[in-house]
Amino acid sequence: MRHKLIVAKEALEELKVARAWSRERYPATMQEFRAALRAAFSELGETPLLWSIWRKPDVRRRVLTHFPYALYYRVDQQLVTIVAFIHNHQDTTRRFPETP
Numbered sequence: 001m002r003h004k005l006i007v008a009k010e011a012l013e014e015l016k017v018a019r020a021w022s023r024e025r026y027p028a029t030m031q032e033f034r035a036a037l038r039a040a041f042s043e044l045g046e047t048p049l050l051w052s053i054w055r056k057p058d059v060r061r062r063v064l065t066h067f068p069y070a071l072y073y074r075v076d077q078q079l080v081t082i083v084a085f086i087h088n089h090q091d092t093t094r095r096f097p098e099t100p
Contacts, residue, residue: 003046003048003075003078003079003080004045005041006079006081008083011083011084014084014086015037018085018087032067036064040062044080048073048075054096055096059072059083060072060073068087068088071085072084072086072092072095
């Protein structure tokens, strides 16, 4: 069963910044970057529970293959919401504080 995939406004802005950064610094790999994103989106639509919960109560993280980024998302029945797209060297605790 295919899940509906939506991208939150903030995550969409982060994606745009990441694409611009990658296009500027690594233009030769842009096709690979786009392919990695398409593969990740397709996977999340098909098998969103494949990636375990990363931050309680319900944030999951899907790391991009060969690129220093990860998609952060939530699953609610048939809906997958991408809530963030963050470079792996950024401090994720600002967006997703650890719960006690």
